[in-house]
Amino acid sequence: MAALTIATYVFLGIGLFFSLVGVIGLHRFPDMYTRLHAATKCTTFGAIFLIAAVIMQSGAIWAAEGAYSAQSVMCIRATLALLALLITNATGAHAIARAAHRSGERPIRAVVDDLEGKETD
Amino acid sequence: MSFLITAVVAYLIYLVLTIGGEDVLLWNAADLAIGAVLAVVAGALLRNRFVGKDLRMLNPVRWLIFLVYLFPFLYAMAKANIDVAYRVITGRINPAIVKIDPRLRSDMSLTILANSITLTPGTLSVDVDEETNELYVHWINADPETLKKMPRDYRRICYGFPAWARRIAD
Numbered sequence: 001m002a003a004l005t006i007a008t009y010v011f012l013g014i015g016l017f018f019s020l021v022g023v024i025g026l027h028r029f030p031d032m033y034t035r036l037h038a039a040t041k042c043t044t045f046g047a048i049f050l051i052a053a054v055i056m057q058s059g060a061i062w063a064a065e066g067a068y069s070a071q072s073v074m075c076i077r078a079t080l081a082l083l084a085l086l087i088t089n090a091t092g093a094h095a096i097a098r099a100a101h102r103s104g105e106r107p108i109r110a111v112v113d114d115l116e117g118k119e120t121d
Numbered sequence: 122m123s124f125l126i127t128a129v130v131a132y133l134i135y136l137v138l139t140i141g142g143e144d145v146l147l148w149n150a151a152d153l154a155i156g157a158v159l160a161v162v163a164g165a166l167l168r169n170r171f172v173g174k175d176l177r178m179l180n181p182v183r184w185l186i187f188l189v190y191l192f193p194f195l196y197a198m199a200k201a202n203i204d205v206a207y208r209v210i211t212g213r214i215n216p217a218i219v220k221i222d223p224r225l226r227s228d229m230s231l232t233i234l235a236n237s238i239t240l241t242p243g244t245l246s247v248d249v250d251e252e253t254n255e256l257y258v259h260w261i262n263a264d265p266e267t268l269k270k271m272p273r274d275y276r277r278i279c280y281g282f283p284a285w286a287r288r289i290a291d
Binding site: 025036073077080 | 137138140141198199202205206209210212214216217218235236239240241242243245246247248259261
């Protein structure tokens with residue numbers, strides 16, 4: 001049990017660190033695309049670890065109590081939330097980036113833009 | 122057929138979400154009945170959106186390959202996350218939008234590849250050319266060597282992801 005508690009705290013720490021990096025990146029980066037990198041990807045990675053901590057804790061209590069308990073519901077729903085987050089986050093970031101490029105937002109400080117002046121419908 | 126697949130998947134998701142009764146195994150009898158009705162409705166409404174024309178994703182081997190793929194993917198994702206964290210703190214970026222041609226044929230494999238690229242920090246799929254199946258990727262730290270040649274070498278951008286996507290769904 002002690003090892004599991006330590007692992008949970010480590011996971012929470014990693015999750016919080018990457019969420020913090022996402023927030024800092026949102027303020028530091030120059031344009032929409034780079035900010036999208038920080039705001040969506042780092043926070044997704046942070047959320048994976050935060051949810052993994054929840055799954056570990058509730059899964060351990062579930063295993064100790066056996067059969068059905070409130071913790072088993074928490075464990076299963078946290079796993080589903082993680083799956084939904086992974087799918088929707090990627091799709092959402094893609095939709096935002098595509099909409100931004102079509103409405104004329106150009107990447108600042110970009111060295112190459114292969115998509116420049118191309119309309120794909 | 123497509124109606125059946127959609128209804129079964131909808132029912133399974135409903136069952137996982139409503140665990141927590143005592144009547145039948147882990148579920149309430151009322152939950153099971155309502156879920157069945159809703160699954161039929163969902164199957165009737167969404168079958169053409171959910172399944173599409175080809176049924177190759179029904180093959181369980183493809184799902185097995187997908188599960189195996191999660192390990193190299195999570196490793197690449199963790200590595201890229203640390204790299205982006207470094208760029209956030211130091212501010213050293215070299216952004217570019219590059220075109221890659223992963224040579225994939227089906228929509229499903231292209232979706233898997235685009236989502237993998239977007240979930241990996243540092244790269245973000247911006248647009249897709251639906252006729253040639255080429256992806257436009259925003260790359261936060263573009264490698265100058267790759268930018269010199271025109272058919273871009275996609276290994277620096279998305280590692281072995283195109284090969285995996287081809288194995289899973291092409």
